[in-house]
Amino acid sequence: MMTLAVNILGLLLIAAIVWWFWLAGRQISAAHFSESLEVMVKDGVYEPDTIEVPAGRPITLHFRREDPSPCAEYVVFPDLDISRQLAVHEATEVSLPALDTGKYPFTCQMKMYRGTLVVE
Ligand SMILES: [Cu+2]
Structure with missing residues (x-):
């Protein structure tokens, strides 16, 4: 009987930890979207190469x-x-101005790096 109680306690603890990290993860990704959009410029590709942003709102991108x-x-x-x-x-x-919905390509000056800003 004691063992069963310990096992149940263990399962509850695991559930609490999973829940905590799931919640924390969601908060981090939400902050990431609203506060800073970072684009890595490396090895001939923009990463991410497709960036979705809301229409009608000024946007700041950070190109690393x-x-x-x-x-x-x-x-x-x-x-x-x-x-x-x-x-x-x-x-x-x-910094980009508030934009209408649509697709706005971006490239390096030689058009080898290619990306798309999707405004929706
Ligand atoms: Cu180039």
Whole structure:
């Protein structure tokens, strides 16, 4: 009888731990979305290469450039007339105005790096 009680207590404890981490994880991902959107610039790809953001709200993206080659030096949003020079091994802030729904491509200046901003 004692063993059963200990086992039940153990199961409850495990359930509480799982619940705690599940909740904590959700809070972290929500904060990540609303406060900072970071894009890694590395090995010829933007990661993530598709970024979903809400329409009608100014957005700040942080481009973390880990590729020192000149190819990765600029990020260009041709539809928005925005181009920013990116510092190596740093996150460079790129502020975008409130946008209408749609897809806005972004690339490096040679169009080898390619990404899409999806506004919805
Ligand atoms: Cu390039």
